[in-house]
Amino acid sequence: MTPTSAxxxxxxxxxxxxxxxxxxxxxxxxxxxxxxxxxxxxIRMMSQHAxxxxxxxxxxxxxxxxxxxxxxKMSLIAKVQDEGGHGLYIYCGAExxxxxxxxxxxxxxxxxxxxxxIFNYPTLSWADMGVIGWLVDGAAIVNQTILAKTSYGPxxxxxxxxxxxxxxxxxxxxxxxxxxxxGTPAQRAMVxxxxxxxxWPSLMMFGPSDTDSPNSGELLRWKVKRKTNDxxxxxxxxxxxxxxxxxxxxxxxxxxxxxxxxxxxxxxAIDWTEFNQVIxxxxxxxxxxxxxxxxxxxxxxxVREAATAYAEKHASRATEAA
Amino acid sequence: MTDSQWPLWEVFTQGATGEPFEHAGSxxxxxxxxxxxxxxxxxxxxxxxxxxxxxxxxxxxASAPSDAGPFFEPGNDKAYRHPQFYKVPKGVKVF
Ligand SMILES: [Fe+2]
Ligand SMILES: [Fe+2]
Numbered sequence: 287m288t289p290t291s292a293x294x295x296x297x298x299x300x301x302x303x304x305x306x307x308x309x310x311x312x313x314x315x316x317x318x319x320x321x322x323x324x325x326x327x328x329i330r331m332m333s334q335h336a337x338x339x340x341x342x343x344x345x346x347x348x349x350x351x352x353x354x355x356x357x358x359k360m361s362l363i364a365k366v367q368d369e370g371g372h373g374l375y376i377y378c379g380a381e382x383x384x385x386x387x388x389x390x391x392x393x394x395x396x397x398x399x400x401x402x403x404i405f406n407y408p409t410l411s412w413a414d415m416g417v418i419g420w421l422v423d424g425a426a427i428v429n430q431t432i433l434a435k436t437s438y439g440p441x442x443x444x445x446x447x448x449x450x451x452x453x454x455x456x457x458x459x460x461x462x463x464x465x466x467x468x469g470t471p472a473q474r475a476m477v478x479x480x481x482x483x484x485x486w487p488s489l490m491m492f493g494p495s496d497t498d499s500p501n502s503g504e505l506l507r508w509k510v511k512r513k514t515n516d517x518x519x520x521x522x523x524x525x526x527x528x529x530x531x532x533x534x535x536x537x538x539x540x541x542x543x544x545x546x547x548x549x550x551x552x553x554x555a556i557d558w559t560e561f562n563q564v565i566x567x568x569x570x571x572x573x574x575x576x577x578x579x580x581x582x583x584x585x586x587x588x589v590r591e592a593a594t595a596y597a598e599k600h601a602s603r604a605t606e607a608a
Numbered sequence: 609m610t611d612s613q614w615p616l617w618e619v620f621t622q623g624a625t626g627e628p629f630e631h632a633g634s635x636x637x638x639x640x641x642x643x644x645x646x647x648x649x650x651x652x653x654x655x656x657x658x659x660x661x662x663x664x665x666x667x668x669x670a671s672a673p674s675d676a677g678p679f680f681e682p683g684n685d686k687a688y689r690h691p692q693f694y695k696v697p698k699g700v701k702v703f
Pocket of ligand 2: 369423426452455
């Protein structure tokens with residue numbers, strides 16, 4: 287504290303009490319006092335997370351009509367529906383912080399909200415459905431398992447619910463990958479190509495490196511985050527490489543090697559220029575995704591209007607009858 | 609273009625008959641019937657519930673966390689409400 291700063295205020299005391307609760311491992315609930323900054327950071331994180339679930343339906347939704355069998359089609363529909371559900375769990379959690387879902391959806395549709403950069407890559411082949419379930423949902427599981435212990439109660443509870451469902455997503459993906467990897471040479475080549483395209487974007491899902499992650503310190507202190515981006519990324523790589531080897535595929539990283547001292551699979555440098563380009567809206571599919579999301583929202587307008595009209599009609603009948 | 613997100617309903621699920629209802633989350637819906645259907649689609653896709661309650665969020669009355677201390681205090685200092693408070697002869701099994 288500098289000599290010119292004022293005596294501790296009531297606000298300082300509240301922050302101290304809040305931080306003591308966090309340090310003691312308590313959960314923060316919606317009606318509890320919290321610093322404005324904590325509220326803002328959570329709204330930012332939770333809305334971006336919810337948007338990612340919703341936009342995440344699009345690359346896979348593309349393939350529902352082209353799934354190679356009824357079994358695969360059923361799984362894919364169920365997975366995409368789950369992602370919609372995940373979006374709703376987290377929007378509902380974000381609303382406990384005093385924001386309106388309407389405003390969050392509006393920010394997504396008008397392009398001012400951020401969502402996970404991974405969904406701005408195209409899904410070019412059926413193998414991409416396998417690799418997304420395996421790598422993208424696999425990375426999400428690593429992230430969300432830790433978020434299930436986040437200090438904000440409603441967010442943690444939404445994550446617990448989501449984690450239970452994600453394992454199905456990952457396994458159905460890995461099953462597709464295994465089937466293709468053991469299939470014809472053309473199928474093997476197709477799945478290897480999908481891994482080549484999705485490997486680095488999956489590692490980028492954990493966000494910027496710790497040395498370049500301005501919010502991390504505060505979020506870790508408030509136990510919003512429980513592990514750093516780099517720790518989570520390393521954990522994902524360590525978990526995934528044995529799965530890559532089991533199906534005799536490779537990842538497009540000449541620098542990848544096992545380090546016996548740390549027990550880590552050390553990987554090469556990530557292209558952060560690409561990451562920043564995609565985050566800023568210049569990825570291969572940013573525009574396509576938002577256009578698809580807007581069209582879906584507008585096409586659903588009549589359903590929302592019909593539901594409102596139906597509810598009003600029934601309410602007025604009930605009053606007449608009374 | 610009207611784009612209402614509809615009123616908010618709190619959802620409670622009962623995992624199996626005989627179990628208590630537990631808060632699961634919330635849904636937006638135009639009326640109670642639709643709230644039940646939305647709650648089923650969002651919170652019970654895998655047999656998580658055998659019964660559902662939906663309650664308008666505005667109907668929930670909650671205790672205030674700021675005076676949780678004094679509010680629950682009356683229950684905190686009454687050790688005589690617990691079985692351990694009572695002495696019994698050594699070696700006798702009471703339970
Ligand atoms: Fe998800
Ligand atoms: Fe998922």
